[in-house]
Amino acid sequence: MQPYADGVVTNRDFLRSVFHSMLRARILENKLSSLYKAGKIVGGVYLGRGQEAVSASLGTALIQGSDFFAPLIRDQAGRTAFGEPLIDCTRTYLGSVEGPMRGRDGNIHRGRPKMGMPAMISHLGAQVPVIAGMLFAKRLQGTLHGRVGATCIGDGATSTGAFHEGLNLAAVERLPMVVVVANNQFAYSTPNHRQFACADLVEKARGYGIGGFSVDGTDLMACASVIGEAVRIAREGGGPQLVVARLLRLSGHGEHDDGSYVPAEIRSGFYGRDCIEVAMRQLVENQFATVDEILAWQEEVAEEVQRAVAQAQQEAVPDPYHEDWTALATRFPLTLSQAQ
Amino acid sequence: MQPYADGVVTNRDFLRSVFHSMLRARILENKLSSLYKAGKIVGGVYLGRGQEAVSASLGTALIQGSDFFAPLIRDQAGRTAFGEPLIDCTRTYLGSVEGPMRGRDGNIHRGRPKMGMPAMISHLGAQVPVIAGMLFAKRLQGTLHGRVGATCIGDGATSTGAFHEGLNLAAVERLPMVVVVANNQFAYSTPNHRQFACADLVEKARGYGIGGFSVDGTDLMACASVIGEAVRIAREGGGPQLVVARLLRLSGHGEHDDGSYVPAEIRSGFYGRDCIEVAMRQLVENQFATVDEILAWQEEVAEEVQRAVAQAQQEAVPDPYHEDWTALATRFPLTLSQAQ
Amino acid sequence: MSVTYIDAIREAQEKLLREDDRVFLYGQDIATFGGAFKATKGLAEQFPNRVFDAPISEDAMIGMAVGAAIEGMRPIVEMQFADFSSIAFNQIVNQAATHFYRTGVPIPLTVRLPSGGTPGSGPFHSQSMEGIYAQYPGLVVLTPATVSDAYHMLLDGVALDDPVIYCEHKFLYRWLKAKSINGDHLPIGQARITRPGKHATVVAYSAMVHEAVRAADRLAQDGWEIEVVDLRSVKPLDLDTILASVARTGRLLAVGEAFPWGGVTAEVIARVTEEGFHLLDAPPQRLNARDTPVPYHPKLWAAHRPTPESICEALRKLLSF
Amino acid sequence: MSVTYIDAIREAQEKLLREDDRVFLYGQDIATFGGAFKATKGLAEQFPNRVFDAPISEDAMIGMAVGAAIEGMRPIVEMQFADFSSIAFNQIVNQAATHFYRTGVPIPLTVRLPSGGTPGSGPFHSQSMEGIYAQYPGLVVLTPATVSDAYHMLLDGVALDDPVIYCEHKFLYRWLKAKSINGDHLPIGQARITRPGKHATVVAYSAMVHEAVRAADRLAQDGWEIEVVDLRSVKPLDLDTILASVARTGRLLAVGEAFPWGGVTAEVIARVTEEGFHLLDAPPQRLNARDTPVPYHPKLWAAHRPTPESICEALRKLLSF
Ligand SMILES: Cc1ncc(C[n+]2csc(CCOP(=O)(O)OP(=O)(O)O)c2C)c(N)n1
Ligand SMILES: Cc1ncc(C[n+]2csc(CCOP(=O)(O)OP(=O)(O)O)c2C)c(N)n1
Numbered sequence A, B: 001m002q003p004y005a006d007g008v009v010t011n012r013d014f015l016r017s018v019f020h021s022m023l024r025a026r027i028l029e030n031k032l033s034s035l036y037k038a039g040k041i042v043g044g045v046y047l048g049r050g051q052e053a054v055s056a057s058l059g060t061a062l063i064q065g066s067d068f069f070a071p072l073i074r075d076q077a078g079r080t081a082f083g084e085p086l087i088d089c090t091r092t093y094l095g096s097v098e099g100p101m102r103g104r105d106g107n108i109h110r111g112r113p114k115m116g117m118p119a120m121i122s123h124l125g126a127q128v129p130v131i132a133g134m135l136f137a138k139r140l141q142g143t144l145h146g147r148v149g150a151t152c153i154g155d156g157a158t159s160t161g162a163f164h165e166g167l168n169l170a171a172v173e174r175l176p177m178v179v180v181v182a183n184n185q186f187a188y189s190t191p192n193h194r195q196f197a198c199a200d201l202v203e204k205a206r207g208y209g210i211g212g213f214s215v216d217g218t219d220l221m222a223c224a225s226v227i228g229e230a231v232r233i234a235r236e237g238g239g240p241q242l243v244v245a246r247l248l249r250l251s252g253h254g255e256h257d258d259g260s261y262v263p264a265e266i267r268s269g270f271y272g273r274d275c276i277e278v279a280m281r282q283l284v285e286n287q288f289a290t291v292d293e294i295l296a297w298q299e300e301v302a303e304e305v306q307r308a309v310a311q312a313q314q315e316a317v318p319d320p321y322h323e324d325w326t327a328l329a330t331r332f333p334l335t336l337s338q339a340q
Numbered sequence C, D: 001m002s003v004t005y006i007d008a009i010r011e012a013q014e015k016l017l018r019e020d021d022r023v024f025l026y027g028q029d030i031a032t033f034g035g036a037f038k039a040t041k042g043l044a045e046q047f048p049n050r051v052f053d054a055p056i057s058e059d060a061m062i063g064m065a066v067g068a069a070i071e072g073m074r075p076i077v078e079m080q081f082a083d084f085s086s087i088a089f090n091q092i093v094n095q096a097a098t099h100f101y102r103t104g105v106p107i108p109l110t111v112r113l114p115s116g117g118t119p120g121s122g123p124f125h126s127q128s129m130e131g132i133y134a135q136y137p138g139l140v141v142l143t144p145a146t147v148s149d150a151y152h153m154l155l156d157g158v159a160l161d162d163p164v165i166y167c168e169h170k171f172l173y174r175w176l177k178a179k180s181i182n183g184d185h186l187p188i189g190q191a192r193i194t195r196p197g198k199h200a201t202v203v204a205y206s207a208m209v210h211e212a213v214r215a216a217d218r219l220a221q222d223g224w225e226i227e228v229v230d231l232r233s234v235k236p237l238d239l240d241t242i243l244a245s246v247a248r249t250g251r252l253l254a255v256g257e258a259f260p261w262g263g264v265t266a267e268v269i270a271r272v273t274e275e276g277f278h279l280l281d282a283p284p285q286r287l288n289a290r291d292t293p294v295p296y297h298p299k300l301w302a303a304h305r306p307t308p309e310s311i312c313e314a315l316r317k318l319l320s321f
C-alpha cells in the first residue's frame, strides 16, 4: 500500500492500516508476555513494544506476494502488516508442530521464505545479504521490476560485518532494498556511545552511496511518510535506502530482562513516549479514525489473539519418534539416475 | 618524524626521508621482480610500485619503537620508512631460516610484532582490529600518550566486515589510529564500481564518526602533508583518522599478473603517473635535493639491495628435521606446578 | 553454602583481575550489566577500566584482543553465546591460532564460549564448538564439567601463553553446585576418572560427564561397574588416562553433545584404536547428538542429544559384545 | 588432447550455465578476469549477466547466494581460496546449512573451495577445510580426486537441493590430466576403489589419493598389494565400500591432508571400528598433516603433509602387525 499515492484518501487508509497492525502486534505481544510469565513459553520472548510505528509502517508499505521482508526480533508489527497470520506466531511460541517451524526453531526465528519472508538466524546482520540475494534472483529472472526487499535491524547490529558487507553489496548492485535501523538507544544493555561514534547512524548512508533518512520512530505519521517514501524511491529504481528511526524499546531486551540499565531520564524523555498513544491521538485528531472505532478494533484483536493462542495450545507438539531426523533435502544413498 | 613540526627545514628533511624510503622500496621491489621471474622466489610477489609516496609518507610519520604499523601487501616503502631492515625482506622472500618468519610464513606476511609491526594474515581487513588492540593495551598500561597505530589497506578491503568492525571499534574507543586506504582503482581485477557505490571512500569517515582526508597518492608533497597531518591529529588525541589516497598500481596484482584488465585510458591517465618521478621533480624543483644526490642514493641503495639479496641467498633454508613441529607455546603435558 | 558453576567462572575472573593486571575482560554487555549470564556481575564496578562492553563485532573483538595480547595483556573475551563465535572464526583460527607458530610471539588470549544446549534455545544458542576449534593447530580447547574445574581451568587457561577456547556449559551454569570451589586441581591436559569401574569406560566431557554418571548409576543397579572418564580438555587430549582406563575395562564408549560427524568422539576412538587396539574386547562405540541443527522444542531437544537413557542403551550394546 | 582437473571444473560450469538458467556464478575476479585460477575463463563473455564479480565480502557473498537460492536460483560461489571461507563461516554453517531443516525450503547452493597445499602458498592459501564443514548438519562435502570426478561431481553437486561444499584441490588443477572428461560417473556418496589390493586398505581423498597410489606402487615392488579407496565425498561417507575393502584386507590406513585432530581420518576410523571391528587384523592407522599451520617454505611444506614416503612408512608399520 502506498502511503501517499492518491493523496489524502489513501493516506488515511494507509495510516489506519499501519495503526491496525500496530495494535494487533501490541495486543499479541502483551499476551505473549503473560504467557511467558506464566511459564507457558520456553525460550526467549523479545518484544517490539514502542517500535510498532516503525515496523508496521515498513510492513504496510511492502506488498505481500511480491516484495520481500526479513523481520528481526522486534518486528511483530511489521510481520503482521506484511500479512503474517497471528497463528504463525502463537504456534511457534507455543511449540505447535503445525507452525511454520514445526518446533524445530522457535519464537522470532520463524519465517516463510517462500512467501517472501525469510526466517532469521540469530546472528545479527545476517539477513541483510539474504534480502539482497532474493532481489538479485529476481533481477536474473527478469522479474525484479516494481519489487522491494526490506529488513529491519537495531543500532547494535550496525556494528556487524554482515550489515556492512550486505549493505555494500546491495549498493554495488543498486538493488531496490530498504534497511530500517531502529535505533532504540541500546543493544541489550549497551548504550549507543559504546556501539558507534557517529552523531547519527544515518550518516553511514553516504559512505555506502545510498539514500538516507532519519525519522522520529515514535511518530506514526512521520514513520509512515518517511518509510513510505524510502520504499517508493527504492521501488522506482533509486537503489538501496537506509532509514534510521530514533525511539526506545518499551520493555526489557527480552521478557527475562527488566531493562533497569536504561536511565530514568531516557525512559521519561522524548523517545520514551508510546508510539501507540501518539498514533491514536494522530488518527483521532486528524479524523482518520474515531475513538470508538479504535476501541472496537482493540476488542476484535483481543479476541483474535485469544483464538490464535487457544488454537495453538490445543495442537500437538512435535514428536521425536516421528521426527525426520535429517538436515538434508537429499536422501542418500543416491542411485546413479538420482545423482544426474 | 613530523612533516611540518619545525617549518621548512624539517619539512625538507621529512620529504627527503620519505623519498629515500620510496627509492629503497622501488629498487628492492624491482629486484624481487627479477628474482621472481628468474624462478628464485616461491609463492607470490606483490609489489607496491606506484604506491610508494603514500606508504612511505605514513611510515615516515610514524615513530619506530613507540608507534605501531601494520603494513599490507603494497607497503614495502612504508616498512622501509618505519625501519624494517631490507634483510628481513630478502630473507623472507628467499626462504632463509634467519628471517623473521623462519620459513614458516612467506613474503608479505612477515612482521616483527614485538617491534610494533604485526605480521599480516592474508585475510584482508584483519589487521585493523589488531592495531586497535595494540593501542588499547597501551591505554590500559597507561602508556598510550603520544602513540599512534596505523595500517594501510586497499579499496577492495574496505568491503570486508573486518575493516568495518575494526574501524568502528577504534572509533568507539577513540583510539589514536590512522587507516590509510590506497584506492588504486582495482582490487585484483575488480574495478571500483564493482566494489563500492559511494563517490569517494572518504565519505565513509563521517559514518564512523572519525576524521577523513582525501589525497592524490601520486604526489609526494600532498601525501607527506595530508598523511602527516592525519597522524598528527590522531597523536594529539583526535581519534581515528581515515585517509583515502587516489592512485594506481603500476604493476599487476602480483608478478604473475600482467594487469591487462586495467583499461589503457586509466593507465595513461592522471593516476598512472609514477610517484617516484613526481617526487624527484618536486624535490629538485624545491631544491630539497639535487639530481646528483638522488643518483648517488640510487647507487647506494642498489648496492644495499644487492648485499641483502646475496646474504639471504647464502643462508640456510629451514630444515624439516630440526623444525619444532608445534604451534603451541605451551609444552604439554604440564605438571601441576607448571599449570598454576 | 554452595557455589555454582557460573559462580566459579565469576570468581576465577575476579581473582584474575585482582592478581594480574595484564588481565582485562571484553565482551558484549559484560560491564554494567554483568553479562547475559551474569558471569561478570559486579566486576566492572570492582575493577573500573578493566571490564569493557564491546560493540556487536565478534570478529573485531578477537582481533582487538590479539593486538592487546601482542602488547603483553591477557584478555578474556566473552562471546555472548558460543554460536556467535562463528563471526569471529577467522580471527580465532587464522590470526590467534597461527600467531605463535608464525612469529614466535605468543597470544595469551582466552575466549569464553557459553556452550551446549538448554531446552528451548534452538539452533543458534545451543552449539558445542569444541570439535571445530580443536581441529586447528595452535589452540587449547577446555571443557570443564565440574565447579572446581570451571574455576581452576579458567585460572590455568589464562596463565597459558596460548589462545584458549574455554567452553563453559550453559546447562551447568546454575544447575551444577558444589560445596566448595576447591577440588583436585589437575593440570590442564590431564583427564580425570570421575567414577571408577571395571566393565566399560565412558569417555565424556562437559555436561555429558553428568549424563554418563547418571547412566552408570542406573547400570550399577544391574551390577555393571562403569568407569567414567572426564576429558576436561579436548585439546590436548589425555590419551594416557583413557588408555589406562580401557586397559582395565576393555570396552569404550565416547559420548559428546556435538554433531555426530567427526569431533571429539571420533578423535578419541581413532586415537584409542590406533594406540590401544589390543586393549579392546569389543568395538568401541560413539554417541553424539543427531545430525541436524539443535532443535528448539524441548521434546525434540531431549531426543537430539545423548541422555542417560541413550547412554545406557549404548552401554548395554557395548557390554553385550 | 588431454583435459586437466581445472578444465573439468570450467567445463562443468559452462555446461551448467548452458543447460540450466537457474545457475549463476558469483565470486571475486571471476567475470572478465576469469578467476584467480581461471576456472571461469571466458564464461562471462559467453554468458553475459550470469557471471558476476563480487566485492571482497565473503560473508555477504554466501548470504546473497542463500537469498538467491530461496528464490529458485542455483548459485555457484567461488571462494578465491578455501581459507577465505572462514569469513563466510557463519553464513555457510548457520544460514545455508540449517535452512532446510528449519524451514523446509532447500538451499541448492554450491561453494567452490580451492583447497589444499601447494609449495610456497603458506598458512592462508593452503588449507583443507572439508573436515570442518563436514561437522555441520545440512552440508554435503565433496572432494574430487580425478578429472572426471571434478567434472561430474560439480554437475551432480549443483543438481542436489542441498548446500554443497565442493573442495577442489589446487595442486591437481594443472598437474592432473586425463585423456577424457568421461569416467565411471559414480553417484555422489559412493566411494571408488581406485586401485584394488588385498593386504591393506588406504582410504584417502582429493590429492592424497594420488600420493596413496604412488605409495602403493612402491610397496608393490616388495610384493604388497595395497587397495586404495577414494572417498570422493567425505559427507556423506560411503562406509559400505570402506567396510567391504577392509573385509578383504583386514588392515586400514586413513590418509588426509588436513590437520591431525579430528577430521575425515578420525571419522573414517571411528566408523570402521564401530561397524567393522571384527574385520580388522591390526590397529587402524591414521596419517594427516602435522599439527601446525601449513608452512610456507617448500621444504617444510613437503614434510608437513603426507607424502608417498610417509604413507609407505605408515603402511609398512600397518603391515607389520
Ligand atoms: C552476531 C551476534 N552477536 C550477538 C548477538 C546477541 N544479541 C542478540 S540481540 C542483541 C542486542 C541487539 O541490539 P540491537 O541491534 O540494537 O537491537 P535491539 O535489541 O535493540 O532491538 C545481542 C547482542 C547476536 N544475536 N548476534
Ligand atoms: C578476505 C579476503 N578475501 C580475498 C582475498 C584475496 N585477495 C588478495 S588481494 C585481493 C585484492 C585486494 O584488493 P585491494 O584491497 O584493493 O588491494 P590492492 O591489491 O589493490 O592493493 C584479494 C581479493 C583476501 N586476501 N582476503
Ligand SMILES: [Mg+2]
Residues within 6 Å of the ligand: A154, A155, A156, A182, A183, A184, A185, A186, A187, A188
Ligand atoms: Mg538497539
Ligand SMILES: [Mg+2]
Residues within 6 Å of the ligand: B154, B155, B156, B182, B183, B184, B185, B186, B187, B188
Ligand atoms: Mg586496490
